[in-house]
Amino acid sequence: MSSLPESPVTTKEAQALQPAPVAQPSAPMDATVPQLLQGGVPMLKVSAKKQKRYLFRLDPDQGQIIWESKKLRFIPIENIKELREGADARYYREQFQLAQEYEDRWLTIVYVLDGGYKTLHLIAATREIFQMWDITLRRLYAIRLQVMSGDVSVDMRNAVWEKQFWKGADEEQDQRLDFDDVERLCRRLNINPSREDLKRRFQQADTQNRGYLDFSDFKRFVKSLKARPEIERLYRRLVNGSNGLSFSAFEEFMRDCQKSSLSRTELESIFLRYASSAEGVKTPGSPPQTSLDLAMHSMSISAGVEQQVPPKADKEKSDADPSASPLPSVDSATISLNGFTTFLLSTDNSAFADQHGRIYHDMTRPLPEYYISSSHNTYLVGHQLVGESTIEGYIRALLHSCRSVELDIYDGDSQPVVYHGRTLTSKVSVRDACAAIAKYAFVASPYPIIISAEIHCSVPQQEQLVTIMKEVFGDALVYAPVDGRPKIETLPSPEDLKGRVLLKAKNLYVSEKQGLTEKEVSVDTESSTTDTSASDSDVGSEVKQEWRRAREQEKELIKDFKSEFRKARVALNRVRSPGSPSALPQSPPAPSQPTPKVKMSMALVSLLVYTVGVKCRGLNKKEKYAPEHVFSLSENTANKVLKEGMMDLIKHNRTHLVRTYPKGTRIGSTNYEPHRYWSAGCQLVAINWQTFDLGYMINHAMFQRNGRAGYVLKPLALRTADKRLLAQRTKHLLNITVISAQQLPRPKDSQGREIIDKSVIDPFVEVSIHIPDWTHSPFLPDNTSEAYSPPNGGTSLTATSARTVTCHTGVVKNNGFNPVWEQQICLPFDLVGDMKDLVFVRFSVKQENKEDDEPLAVYCASLGSLNLGYRHLPLHDGQLSQYLFSTLFVRIDIQDA
Template identity: 65%
Template structure:
């Protein structure tokens, strides 16, 4: 076959500020032209040609339809032994493993998986290495660490390639019109012709790549930033020098950095006026570009309250002079004394990591990790094995892999007897089963990829003694030294839980145990396992009836909306009714938890209705060191629990405790772990709002990670913090149990000005292609503040003009109620490219113990008259990590995957009432 042709990476000089590492990326020409591969599924193998469109950042292949996988929609790449689980499932030979590539991505809001086998090891290595590098670029940009220049270069390459249909390095006016339609730019033909001619500096009648760069800079001109820039300058003598910048940082941005630190930031974006020069153009050789991924979806338009911003008649000079002349290190003093920020320099600063919207979301571990583990909120999942419905869903190792790769630190296993060993599935339901060994192998492989801190396995053990022994042996074999089976460092009796740092790289097992001796080891007597669990919790009969009716109504609504899948959904409905009939029966007081014949031990009790207890293996007891599950006997001064004792509470039980008062629970949670789990009647795997339980100090607030709802979004926002490590230090008031602090209630206003959005996304079809139709959407922004329901009444100022209403009460299909207040901006008509609102919203909220970490703000960009379609883009953050001032917020799709180019420009402020 010979040596593959290599297309060189984009030169560093072409994009000032771009990291050198990015310039080293090469894209083999053979991948661009396409390579034969074998596509593998559970039912068959068939040949396909896989092609990499580097500039548009897409993988393309043909089946019955022309399929597209945007690189930024990829969630994971697995190769070699990492994909062994699938190869073994498909019963294929091990010889294929060294050429196997699995691509997991999201399309139409669902996880999709493509398995391909390369014809040779060399072809495999080219695909594997190139895709991982391109994926890393996009992840770096989306994490906020990539430079604005790199982002701009990727954008230009992607849309240039997508517009140059003839691949002749030129864009005719018709191509430009199509591009603007794709970008949701709703301007007149006359305006576009004027900008086209203005960009065609050589009067060629078409745009080459340099001309195209000029055109998009005119197109992207942001009048709202121009107004802001001029306003700042007018308040400071008409110039944006260092003194102006320092004042802006302290007053508008509420910066607490020193003057020296402000100087370091200023010199990165400042220029000495006489040294300004135009930006060196990127060479228009498409083959040499860094590949770009399109993450575009729905599209917006122009305002009812604000006129549609027209395209500028001419570009300000700053738009075409973005690159400052590089200065030597000893010239820093010159920049500080003589330098200024041009409009472009100011724009670059506002969208850079130096002006991040977040205090601790840049990938670094910020929090002290040496405190006892009970002093942290811990990212936790419920029924981790499920990827769908609670009654008829699929159990798979994928749930564990996805959760662990997103920083989850507590996963759940419901373990039952299987034909060939213990299996995991949702008891009393029709969900499928997965061997415990497969799940342990997945946990072992992925436990510490996203975070080095400990993983807690919450095991609900319903299997017989022999299979408990098998389960323990499997865990010891698979996890090896990582499994905690004795106190660390040979420490004596536990008086305080270890820290996340102490347990770095370790795996802990939590299971219920009704008897723990005061000394090491277990006495010579039966140790029994409580059969209550999150998998069998069904609340009261009355709750069941109410919640089941709500679930059935929701399923019926699904049937109406999704007629193509009528038969499947109708089957789901029938199965749900059958399963819930069994669940309702099991909720009666006289019910007995099902057990396996081998596991049943007659209980010598006089009460014939007494529950049957299942013996517990002593080898399993040996694994319960710092996380010993016990039955909750109440939370008060009379009851004492050892530091390692953990109990699990359903949301129903927790809600009753919260109504009775939180102080005893907060005190208990200062030194003990408590796990909260969703009630059993959340059949569609909906979630509660976790912050109401965090406010009581609960650490392990478990959610259904397969459901992307409000509860999941708040959980995601919390654990984006602290380097996405899955551990977030609790607020001081909860860690110290300071009654004076916990009794302090303050009242505030969150002031949010929604200024503008940039390049709102377009939806994609099932093939991964953008849906481009004649409809130009009319976007608006809905902002909500989510406040824990403190023991106080909600704060609502008397003078407030806008109505305040708490969320509706809890039900099976709605999140548990906490305080929520929501306002909307006006609508911008016919503009999905750069809508400008400049609407100010003011939200009253109260805070207990200065715990702003537990107050969340969410943003949803929606379409007028299409609210039922769901939001175009969303974002959510904790007020404890949200910086004030002018910030660009990254936007995500409904599954919280970040868009590559879409942002929301806002001004944020918090003031005391």
């Protein structure tokens, strides 16, 4: 193990570096960050190549980790995906060959920047400084998470926003903004008012005529900028001349517009949470409104469990229980405009039906009745031919509640390794991969993990594999003796298998019994002779041909690598045989004998219990599969099966698990659209989690549901033998009013800095609906000119695929801060068996004349989980990281055609 440079702080200095007392906050964020961390603490930044000391500081107002190397660098706290400390980051410490003594001061920050995952590895000088950093970062992230979720009042949200943008605008740190500062701020905020209008607003905020704005003036200035006239118009329409929104008007709004099915008691509880009594007294359940309330609210967030704000369920209980706190009658209370705005932005009015993260599906049904979140080539974080194999792929997938990960296992020098066979991808040990799976398997979800393994190693290393899995997974690993097993009639449920790890791999002895040839049932002893064109080795000739074509496209790259390998081998031979004539070329190797074939280890067979891999022999009455038999279909094979007999596949999938995976020619790790295979009942529809494309987005939207458990109950039409459900075909119209957007993000450079130029974005919103292949083309109304809003400048099918319908709004010029469209669009779609869960809606905010660029912001949801009515959609970047303040205000409705 290597040692590091001398500690960045001496022992004497370290003794003085105690956490500073928490000061009385002047704004919600101040209470969480000691002055020591705001001023900066020297820490070692560690990578595989070097270790270097930098001054790292936390800016609580802008919400950033900041340090300066060759350039000023920063990480927005909301971009952090994970914080790993100590033993959780041991994999990197051992990779960098650093001693164990650094482990209890080691902090790894995983974050997203420039479209990809990044890691920052830091070693603090003392344990005390490490703890200060770790605790403070987690607190700051928790606050920003609450802001993004809408679980704070509008005042709290505004306070966080104001401090962030005040700090960014006050470049000279003199606590004042002159007119030029305000003009630059407006450009950053994507606003381009006329100079005269901006001057008028500036003078209105400068109440003391000092020629500059202090923080109080600044808050008045931005309040006018952030006005929501579209919400005020809606509110005035609802109150209809009254002084406030009464409960009767609120209930009517919830029933008619929001399509709420809540009971009257539940609606009363929500109403009182945002209402004020007739005497102007704030009700106990309403969010904090005063500056003191805000400060106390923030301190309670950061103080830990004892002072934590009670969870939503408990708060609802106390609101509904008269004995808990005396609440005013709903008859004497009203909701103000501010309270109504808070409600519209809150979790009580979430666009996503499952926003509370609760498990609401029945988890006691057999495994085949669920969609299971699945990953393809999980160990890769890039290219299929030359990418890097790493445990990071497993960690990322599992933390996003993926429940099926993949291992491609080959013989290593001393133990089995994981990599993409017959490619130039790097290798990772099976033990490291299993350790990562074991560590993160049940962090996001308690339900079972299925390891889909391609095993291409020899019997001795198969034995090693079994030993490793038993050591790493312990009692969580499902295994049973081969002899004397009871016959399985029905597969167990996710509830039955909570906390368990299942292995899915080919059982070659089962294949033998099915009458396959020796060539088909054997395992190669040399990985170089094994075909691994995709996930399973039973791919058809069509896919093999596609793989060969793809390999030919990469031949120049592979040729270069092979040339380097040959040079290295020649150099190695010279070292091993110093006396040999090094100038002579290597003699060609003797023709190799046919590779001996060996059977699989019986110990490995014992791990195959509920998920036994077999070859697909067709779907007909002649072929019988045991409930535990699982086969895998490549994308092309699955497409062929769908074309020839989709109903046969649906019937098979009612009682058996089937896995699909991307075709071998997707060498860039792109994805198919998974709902194509979900519509046939396939459960394990594997995608490349490292690629943030439409397929990833749809998969993410599906498994945001059901408390992000990674298991989603399939629609009834795909679980029942009642053929009448699948015979039901209905036509509908999705009516969406795109009302406005709030604080759209600016494009950023590779360092994450906003690109501030003289131009202001001209945004529009594109809405697309993605429908499974139930029919050959989307349903369209008879009279498209009246009932359907086609894309601008074309017919109803312009810019759409066969199963996608796309429309977009007009463009709002020179305003990316609070553009208002108030434009209605209509998207036709058809359903089979009322399966709204398999129809997905995507909202993309784009720039005029940059339609082909990555969208500024996106949101995607299953139609089955999208609440109707007036909703604020949380907006995300291309990697589905949520923006802190950006939202899209829409009204959603569905009508039968």
